[in-house]
Amino acid sequence: xxRFAHGWLRLPSSVALAAALFVVIAAVLPSRxxxxxxxxxxxxxxxxxxxxxxxxxxxxxxxxxxxxxxxYNEVFLxxxxxxxxxxxxxxxxxxxxxxxxxxxxxxxxxxQRHITVGDPALGxxxxxxxxxxxxxxxxxxxxAPLAPAGVKQAVYSKDSDATGNEQRIGGxxxxxxxxxxYGGLAVGxxxxxxxxxxxxxxxxxxxxxxxxxNWTAELGGSYSQNWQGRMRVTGFHSLDNGSAQRHNSPSxxxxxxxxxxxxxxxxxxxxxxWYAGLALQGGGGLISRQTGGPVTDFYVATAW
Numbered sequence: 001x002x003r004f005a006h007g008w009l010r011l012p013s014s015v016a017l018a019a020a021l022f023v024v025i026a027a028v029l030p031s032r033x034x035x036x037x038x039x040x041x042x043x044x045x046x047x048x049x050x051x052x053x054x055x056x057x058x059x060x061x062x063x064x065x066x067x068x069x070x071x072y073n074e075v076f077l078x079x080x081x082x083x084x085x086x087x088x089x090x091x092x093x094x095x096x097x098x099x100x101x102x103x104x105x106x107x108x109x110x111x112q113r114h115i116t117v118g119d120p121a122l123g124x125x126x127x128x129x130x131x132x133x134x135x136x137x138x139x140x141x142x143x144a145p146l147a148p149a150g151v152k153q154a155v156y157s158k159d160s161d162a163t164g165n166e167q168r169i170g171g172x173x174x175x176x177x178x179x180x181x182y183g184g185l186a187v188g189x190x191x192x193x194x195x196x197x198x199x200x201x202x203x204x205x206x207x208x209x210x211x212x213x214n215w216t217a218e219l220g221g222s223y224s225q226n227w228q229g230r231m232r233v234t235g236f237h238s239l240d241n242g243s244a245q246r247h248n249s250p251s252x253x254x255x256x257x258x259x260x261x262x263x264x265x266x267x268x269x270x271x272x273x274w275y276a277g278l279a280l281q282g283g284g285g286l287i288s289r290q291t292g293g294p295v296t297d298f299y300v301a302t303a304w
Contacts, residue, residue: 036197036218037137037186039127040084040303050279050299052076056291059155059169059250064288067169068158070104071111072250072291076118088127092141095120099147101174101251106156106166116147116174125186133190139199140183147253149177155250170248176255178207184214194221208244209255213237226269233262238288250291260286267301275301 040046056072076099082092096118104111123141151171159167184201196219203212213235220230238246238258246256260283267277279297 036188036195037125037127037135038188038190039088039090039125039137040082042084042086044304045081045083045090046301046303047079047081048299048301049077049079050297052078052295052297054291054293054295056250056293058292059248060287060290060292061169061248062246062256062289066292069155069169069250070106070158071102072104072293073100073102074251075100078118082125090125092123092125092139093120094123094141099174101152101172103153103155103172103250105153106158112153114152114172114174119143119145119147119175119180121180121182123182135188135190137186138183139186139201140181143180143182145175145177145179147175149173149175151249155248170250173247173249173251173254176205176207176209176253178205178209180205182214191221193223194219205242205255208242210238210240210242210244210246213239220265227266228269228275229264229266231262231264233260235260235286237286246289248289252290254289256289258286258288259283259290265297267299273303275303277301 052074054074056074057068058066059069060066077097079095079097080093082090084090099116099118101114102111103114121141121143123139125137125139127135127137129136150173152174153172154168155170155172156166157169180203182201182203184199186197186199188195188197198215198217200215203214205211214237215235216232218230218232220228222228236257236259238256242255244255247254252259261281263279263281265277265279267275269275277297277299279299281295281297283292
């Protein structure tokens with residue numbers, strides 16, 4: 001982690017480091033279940049349904065401080081699918097079916113709940129290059145703003161000011177209200193049992209929002225007949241080129257959020273072409289305008 005505040009500072013360095021591996025950022029862009037640069041053959045594809053749970057604590061503001069606030073949870077039900085259309089070209093769709101946010105008001109102890117459909121993203125991947133085990137693809141998507149924009153609930157710290165009143169640190173947002181358009185390059189190399197893959201891209205945002213530089217690096221493979229796993233590092237870096245005000249929301253949904261994070265994932269093939277998996281996501285640092293807290297994904301997936 002880049003920043004250790006409050007209780008983190010008092011931990012021994014080895015304990016703090018281990019704990020930091022499980023301090024997570026709720027990504028402003030939901031997981032896209034990437035298949036690297038490899039596109040499925042025409043008529044073939046992949047589908048995934050997963051449940052994400054975030055238990056939030058320790059809001060990382062834009063000034064580098066970590067602030068204690070009320071109990072916060074996110075529970076999302078997401079779907080992803082890709083389908084080969086013609087040789088080398090696949091269509092992709094990420095659809096957040098339901099997103100539940102719960103946030104405690106520290107002034108009263110009451111918890112409010114907010115539920116919405118998420119912002120879907122429709123895209124494509126074109127495998128432009130195949131050289132033996134190496135592949136490179138161009139990919140992109142457009143994300144539509146279906147979730148309601150604006151502040152849905154004020155967020156207050158647990159610490160009181162000089163007059164004994166809790167201080168407002170931001171407002172919970174559950175939708176951006178703007179369109180996103182992503183374009184990037186994906187590359188990968190596969191051996192018999194393992195593979196390396198990476199992406200680099202750029203997200204244009206409307207409404208005066210700051211654009212975002214995106215990248216991932218991933219190592220994965222199979223370690224037994226029915227078990228697979230992967231490790232992934234992700235960068236999401238808000239640029240300083242927009243005119244809109246940056247937002248302070250524990251969800252990270254809004255303008256100005258940045259992070260460096262990682263994920264560990266394992267999955268089991270329980271029948272031909274069917275998989276069940278578990279993913280743990282963690283923060284690696286550079287967290288800005290985002291909550292901390294552990295994120296766990298449970299999923300089922302199929303390929304055809």
